[in-house]
Amino acid sequence: MAYWLIKSEPSAYSWEQFKKDKKTQWTGVRNYAARNNLRDMKKGDLAFFYHSNVGLAIVGIAKVVKEAYQDPTTAEPAWLCVDFAPVKDLNKPVSLVQIKNDPILNNMDLVRLQRLSVGKVTEKEFVRLCELGEFAV
DNA sequence: GCCAACGTTGGC
DNA sequence: GCCAACGTTGGC
Numbered sequence: 001m002a003y004w005l006i007k008s009e010p011s012a013y014s015w016e017q018f019k020k021d022k023k024t025q026w027t028g029v030r031n032y033a034a035r036n037n038l039r040d041m042k043k044g045d046l047a048f049f050y051h052s053n054v055g056l057a058i059v060g061i062a063k064v065v066k067e068a069y070q071d072p073t074t075a076e077p078a079w080l081c082v083d084f085a086p087v088k089d090l091n092k093p094v095s096l097v098q099i100k101n102d103p104i105l106n107n108m109d110l111v112r113l114q115r116l117s118v119g120k121v122t123e124k125e126f127v128r129l130c131e132l133g134e135f136a137v
Numbered sequence: 138g139c140c141a142a143c144g145t146t147g148g149c
Numbered sequence: 150g151c152c153a154a155c156g157t158t159g160g161c
Binding site: 007009052053056096114115117 | 157159160
């Protein structure tokens with residue numbers, strides 16, 4: 001089991017919309033580092049859902065329901081997408097400020113690689129985020 | 138709205 | 150293959 005973090009601007013695709021949809025194709029990734037993370041995802045892996053630009057917080061958790069396949073929004077074979085389904089809300093959103101101020105979390109991909117839209121989350125980071133989000137799997 | 142970070146492009 | 154220019158992302 002691996003853990004991930006996916007970013008979305010609420011104005012483009014929000015957590016609320018995701019919950020309504022019950023399932024979504026995570027398309028449009030055009031960055032190799034992010035693509036590699038998508039490729040490495042396994043069915044059942046969990047991914048934190050982060051609101052960028054507006055919100056600046058992790059608001060929920062999703063799971064991989066379909067592993068990487070050709071991104072249907074492009075003909076270029078280099079690009080992949082996966083399908084996610086929402087699992088649940090965090091009881092308390094975990095803000096970027098909290099993450100930056102937390103000694104366990106301040107080295108996350110999210111902080112270190114600011115522009116990476118699909119990042120890895122370590123087991124330690126996952127456990128800490130569960131604490132701060134008052135969330136249990 | 139600004140600007141730093143950083144990935145990509147293209148000339149040489 | 151290097152590196153300057155440029156575009157995009159995302160926090161502030």
